[in-house]
Amino acid sequence: MSSACSTTVIKGGTVIAFDGSEHRKIEKGVVVICGDRILHVGRTWDGPSDLTIDAEGKLVIPGQISTHAHVGAHETQRALIDGGQRQFLRSGFLHFLPSRRSGELGVASQQDLRASLRYGFSTLLRHGITSVLAFAPGGPDDGETMVEAAGEAGIRLFWAPIVVGGRYWLENDGRVTRELDETHGLQSLQKAVSFIERYSGANDGRLSGIIAIDEFYVSTPHLRQRAKEVARSLGIPFTMHFLEQHREFFETMAATGKTPVQELAAEGVLDDRTVLAHCVYLGSHSLVNYPVVDDIAILGDHGASVSHSPVAFSRRGVMLESFERYRRAGVTVALGTDTFPLDMFAEMRTASTACKAVERNFEAAPAQDVFAASNLEGAKALGRSDIGRISVGAKADLVIVDTKNLTFGINPDPIRALVHLATPQMIETVVVDGRIVVSNKKLVAFDEEELLSSVRSSSERMWQHYSRYHPSGLSLTEQFPTSILEWTE
Numbered sequence: 001m002s003s004a005c006s007t008t009v010i011k012g013g014t015v016i017a018f019d020g021s022e023h024r025k026i027e028k029g030v031v032v033i034c035g036d037r038i039l040h041v042g043r044t045w046d047g048p049s050d051l052t053i054d055a056e057g058k059l060v061i062p063g064q065i066s067t068h069a070h071v072g073a074h075e076t077q078r079a080l081i082d083g084g085q086r087q088f089l090r091s092g093f094l095h096f097l098p099s100r101r102s103g104e105l106g107v108a109s110q111q112d113l114r115a116s117l118r119y120g121f122s123t124l125l126r127h128g129i130t131s132v133l134a135f136a137p138g139g140p141d142d143g144e145t146m147v148e149a150a151g152e153a154g155i156r157l158f159w160a161p162i163v164v165g166g167r168y169w170l171e172n173d174g175r176v177t178r179e180l181d182e183t184h185g186l187q188s189l190q191k192a193v194s195f196i197e198r199y200s201g202a203n204d205g206r207l208s209g210i211i212a213i214d215e216f217y218v219s220t221p222h223l224r225q226r227a228k229e230v231a232r233s234l235g236i237p238f239t240m241h242f243l244e245q246h247r248e249f250f251e252t253m254a255a256t257g258k259t260p261v262q263e264l265a266a267e268g269v270l271d272d273r274t275v276l277a278h279c280v281y282l283g284s285h286s287l288v289n290y291p292v293v294d295d296i297a298i299l300g301d302h303g304a305s306v307s308h309s310p311v312a313f314s315r316r317g318v319m320l321e322s323f324e325r326y327r328r329a330g331v332t333v334a335l336g337t338d339t340f341p342l343d344m345f346a347e348m349r350t351a352s353t354a355c356k357a358v359e360r361n362f363e364a365a366p367a368q369d370v371f372a373a374s375n376l377e378g379a380k381a382l383g384r385s386d387i388g389r390i391s392v393g394a395k396a397d398l399v400i401v402d403t404k405n406l407t408f409g410i411n412p413d414p415i416r417a418l419v420h421l422a423t424p425q426m427i428e429t430v431v432v433d434g435r436i437v438v439s440n441k442k443l444v445a446f447d448e449e450e451l452l453s454s455v456r457s458s459s460e461r462m463w464q465h466y467s468r469y470h471p472s473g474l475s476l477t478e479q480f481p482t483s484i485l486e487w488t489e
């Protein structure tokens with residue numbers, strides 16, 4: 001036995017281990033970590049132990065993978081919990097994201113970027129998410145703060161500054177308009193490549209580059225093709241927001257005569273390293289109702305991946321149709337956390353229950369499938385066979401969930417219980433790359449009260465700024481009335 005690294009032995013818990021083809025359950029199992037890797041998984045261990053973690057009565061699961069997150073967007077609470085203005089047709093991000101044509105600064109200008117990113121990465125880790133594909137612009141320092149904050153928190157990050165092929169404007173009359181700018185898109189693609197050349201492998205190897213176009217709807221075919229070629233030549237994933245907005249389908253049909261999925265297939269950007277964030281409004285979706293083309297089959301035939309964030313969509317009254325139908329067609333369906341909080345347990349539960357409702361079938365989207373979507377399928381979407389699993393040789397990314405409580409109760413099926421009963425507050429220990437980043441339900445890198453107070457002032461500044469951003473000067477609570485009124489006397 002090599003003693004070149006220090007060993008951490010996690011023992012006594014129910015271990016969800018990967019046997020090479022699927023997850024298996026080991027009661028009173030042992031996981032041995034050596035450096036950044038898993039050295040041993042099984043029922044016993046007689047080797048050395050520099051640190052022992054007693055997991056008796058607990059569940060040991062793979063580190064969860066969020067294939068879509070806006071790490072620093074929590075101050076607007078995703079525009080007050082994903083609801084929004086009626087005229088934006090269920091596209092929650094449009095109320096605070098577009099720039100004012102008049103030049104008035106947007107609400108995000110008031111953000112304390114460092115505090116915001118620290119808070120976001122910390123939330124991910126506290127919720128058991130050890131790997132994240134982040135969507136964000138480079139910011140004023142071309143991504144340095146992002147890299148630093150991820151490094152401090154200890155998370156595994158897949159990111160490069162987004163490629164922006166145009167923009168939205170908030171006009172003085174309150175309309176949101178869209179403007180394509182391919183030249184800017186190609187320049188931002190070059191910036192992403194420069195970032196990847198500089199930072200790929202940073203944070204002790206925990207940072208991996210991706211090519212992320214901000215949106216299908218705000219990009220041109222040439223930009224998408226160039227970006228995908230670059231991703232292919234670098235051997236990295238390619239991702240973008242796609243069919244998050246209802247209008248994308250109809251405007252693409254009107255402009256090209258093809259469905260957006262047919263358009264992507266014709267452009268040659270669909271393959272097993274393309275991750276489509278959301279991909280909701282396909283021809284077969286009931287709010288589109290264009291059954292002439294089997295978009296799901298096209299995605300499956302190309303082996304494309306979908307990053308599914310059901311919590312945000314369900315808050316807007318929209319569902320993927322459906323988690324199970326996409327999977328059956330051969331689409332890799334991974335989970336994302338495109339909302340607040342960044343909570344994979346909530347995403348798993350909603351993915352399962354929403355799919356059951358869509359399919360009118362209580363056996364649809366069983367717990368093991370949404371659980372796999374939070375780990376193995378996420379790894380597949382990112383082209384990684386060394387994360388999202390507890391197996392010998394894999395990266396030591398794992399989560400210990402304390403199930404000894406009245407909410408979890410006594411259950412012979414820990415995965416069904418995890419999906420339908422568990423909350424992130426049960427997460428006791430989180431390990432990334434062999435390093436403990438959450439211990440005894442507390443972050444290692446940051447003080448949680450300080451994190452909260454650091455974003456409180458940033459959030460309040462953004463809320464106060466809102467009336468200057470709003471075309472008619474409405475305050476945040478006038479535009480988005482609070483659920484109940486203030487006490488008066």
Ligand SMILES: [Zn+2]
Pocket residue numbers: 068069070135241277338
């Ligand atoms: Zn998003």
